[in-house]
Amino acid sequence: MQVASACPLAQAQGVHPGMALARARLIADLDIRPADPEADRHALTRLALMAARRWTPRAGLSGPDGLWLDLAGSAHLFGGEQAFCDRVVRFCARIGLTARIAVAGTYGAAHALARHGAAPVILCPNGRETERIAPLPLDALRLDSAMLGTAHRFGIERVGDLFAMPRAPLQRRLGRGALIRLDQALGRVEEPFDPVLPEERPFIRLNLVEPISTPEAIRTVIGDLVTGLARQLLERGCGARKLMLTCSRVDGEDQRVSIALARASRDPAHLLRLVTMKVEEIEPGWGIEAMAMTAVRIEPLAPEAVAGALSGTDPVADLAVLIDRLATRLGSSCLSKSCAVQSDVPERSVRSVTPLEEVADWPSDWPRPVWLLSPPEPVDQVLASLPDRPPARFRWRGRTHIITHADGPERIYGEWWKRPSEKHRARDYFQVEDKDGARFWLFRRGDGVDPASGDLSWYIHGVFG
Amino acid sequence: MPSSAREMHLTALRAEVRAIESGSWEKKGAFLPFGVADIDSRLKGGGFATGALHEATGVQARLNDEAAACLFITGIAARLAQNGGTVLWALSRRELFAPALAQAGLPPDRLIQAECGRNEDVLAVMEEGLRHGGLAAVVGEIGKAGMAATRRLQLAAEESGVTALMLKRWRGREEDPLTLPSAAVTRWRVGCAPSRPLPVAGIGRACWNLELARQRGGESHSWIVESTDAQGRLALFASSADRTLAPERRLAG
Structure with a gap:
């Protein structure tokens, strides 16, 4: 087990990549996570795609830890190279990355300066790559370990040492690869790179002859947009999970409306219905002169067999369609399913999940009330004998209840493994019925013996049917 | 004879009017029996009509009675969803505790909850759910719903065959x-x-006073029943069951 990479704090303590993990543990108290090169690569690819969309059309991966950005013709859009670099550094800081950037005329020089240069941002003027990379150590040149080993034996430490040497013996000693890397860094050999290609989102835009402002006209245009977008989605074998409608008004302001779908869909009727539910949110102002629709998130969607007499299955209406409609009306956070959580504490045993998720059932057969009061309400004038007898009487919301039947206690301990403050806590739950037949779920804080387990106060936590 | 011809004509007309009055739910003839003969025999059609709107509320403005009404509705919804259907529940306040519904036979994977802030949202969500046609039942908690709103829901339920259950809350x-x-x-x-x-x-x-306050084309009645079991079924209160069985027992003993 080796250290793959270490944060600056750890490096200050003496931990460095390549060190044995056991040794690193001796040096300092470390937060150790397993390296995941696959996920790193995935994240880097996403960053490259983002760069290709926002910064420059040609962006690609450079090794496991870097990005190439071809700035030719795009740096001036951001106010020059310096301003561009500052922007990228700020962006990376926002998403929690430390960026080092070098701008140079060749990929080799930029690679070397970004990783081995002194400053986090280095701008190398055109034609001065040679002098800038000369003082860098030799591993800045992207040589493999065999070449580096040979070079060290010859006493070559700096890139600059190679410039003065005759090329033929150098090639014989270090191999042809070393010379190619050197020439690439100096711009004597062209170096291709493989840019990532961002996928175009399905997009359709309609420019209107005259500004429109009535809901009917807007609906008609939305119908045309949805039909066009559905055709694009069909051609690509995709379905939309999120749509955005942009209405450009004559006063130059954009009105945006977005809808989300529980499951990918490209059914024009369904999409149209969802978008038209949001028409009231559009303020046309003096009129809308152009409308565009983008499928912001898409997912692959294969053709499905239509249920019915021919395929031998009963046609069942798709639940996702209903969920989309309700979510568009109420907001997607208002639709949920309840899922069991492994916790004995009643108020922590339920969590909300999205409606199409698989959920777990509760294992316990202990009685649970239809309505849980949150937070539990204190009850007073409780008549109960210690340690574990159910109450004979209690008063809640101004009414005194005389208990005729009771069951309990069901003891629930605090979750000391999650919350240290609950280490000694316990609650004793009782199901009680008063003389009218009304049933309540009461609990007492504490087990009735150990004062550390609770202060023996009584609460009502729920109402049974 | 003219009088008997007139009589036949009137009888036919009366039958027609009754059919129009009672709506189409009766003709479809889909009923969910409670499995309790004493209740089923009092209900028109011999059970709980599916594809129709039903209402339940607490006897008094007490939380316990409303919880009982909620559980009564849960039991019916659970039995409608028994064969893998899904129930949509439009909530107006967040107090429903899903583990209790699971204990009444409605497991969490068959229940979708929609939180609605206002009465109009509850009605709209219920109608949307009914018109969709793929649900086992639609439940709505509501404070107040007028004749027009309930009529809309009843029509939507008739069209799709999905049962609508309305839990009316005391305001x-x-x-x-x-x-x-x-x-x-x-x-x-x-x-x-x-x-x-x-x-x-x-x-x-637990035991309930179950009162059928009104049924279309039928009589009202009340029973004392035992609350829903793990499959959402009711049972007649044991003492009244004893009473009907008493003569046989006496013979046997």
């Missing part, structure tokens, strides 16, 4: 939610009743 201490006119096929009041003492210390199955 004030005096205002009975069932006094407002409604197009619901049956209207129920549920209240807690003292349960039968067990021979040992403890608590037995």
Whole structure:
């Protein structure tokens, strides 16, 4: 087990990549996570795609830890190279990355300066790559370990040492690869790179002859947009999970409306219905002169067999369609399913999940009330004998209840493994019925013996049917 | 004879009017029996009409009675969803505790909850759910729904064959939610009743006063029943069951 990479704090303590993990543990108290090169690569690819969309059309991966950005013709859009670099550094800081950037005329020089240069941002003027990379150590040149080993034996430490040497013996000693890397860094050999290609989102835009402002006209245009977008989605074998409608008004302001779908869909009727539910949110102002629709998130969607007499299955209406409609009306956070959580504490045993998720059932057969009061309400004038007898009487919301039947206690301990403050806590739950037949779920804080387990106060936590 | 011809004509017309009055739910003839002969025999059609709107509320403005009405509706929804269907529940306040519904036979994977802030949202969500046609039942918690709104829901339920269940909540201490006119096929009041003492210390199955306050084309009635079991089924209160069985027992003993 080796250290793959270490944060600056750890490096200050003496931990460095390549060190044995056991040794690193001796040096300092470390937060150790397993390296995941696959996920790193995935994240880097996403960053490259983002760069290709926002910064420059040609962006690609450079090794496991870097990005190439071809700035030719795009740096001036951001106010020059310096301003561009500052922007990228700020962006990376926002998403929690430390960026080092070098701008140079060749990929080799930029690679070397970004990783081995002194400053986090280095701008190398055109034609001065040679002098800038000369003082860098030799591993800045992207040589493999065999070449580096040979070079060290010859006493070559700096890139600059190679410039003065005759090329033929150098090639014989270090191999042809070393010379190619050197020439690439100096711009004597062209170096291709493989840019990532961002996928175009399905997009359709309609420019209107005259500004429109009535809901009917807007609906008609939305119908045309949805039909066009559905055709694009069909051609690509995709379905939309999120749509955005942009209405450009004559006063130059954009009105945006977005809808989300529980499951990918490209059914024009369904999409149209969802978008038209949001028409009231559009303020046309003096009129809308152009409308565009983008499928912001898409997912692959294969053709499905239509249920019915021919395929031998009963046609069942798709639940996702209903969920989309309700979510568009109420907001997607208002639709949920309840899922069991492994916790004995009643108020922590339920969590909300999205409606199409698989959920777990509760294992316990202990009685649970239809309505849980949150937070539990204190009850007073409780008549109960210690340690574990159910109450004979209690008063809640101004009414005194005389208990005729009771069951309990069901003891629930605090979750000391999650919350240290609950280490000694316990609650004793009782199901009680008063003389009218009304049933309540009461609990007492504490087990009735150990004062550390609770202060023996009584609460009502729920109402049974 | 002219009088008998006239009589036949009138009988035919009366039957036609009755059919129009009672709506189409009766013709479809889909009913979910409670499995309790005493209740089923009192219900028109021999059971709980599916594809129709039903209402339930608490006997009084007490939380326990409303919880009982909620559980009564849960039991019916659970039985409608028994064969893998999904129930949509439009909530107006967040107090429903899903583990209790699971214990009444409605597991969490068959229940989708929609939180609605206002009465209009509850009605709209219920109607949307009914018109979709793929659900087992639609439940809505509501304070007040007028004749027009309930009529819409009843029509939507008739068209799709999905059962609509409305849990009417007490808004004030005096205002009975069932006094407002409604197009619901049956209207129920549920209240807690003292349960039968067990021979040992403890608590037995809960008991309810179940009152069929109104049913379209039928009589109202009331029973004392034992609350829903793990499959959502009711049972007749044991003492009244004893009463009907008493002669046989006496013979046997």
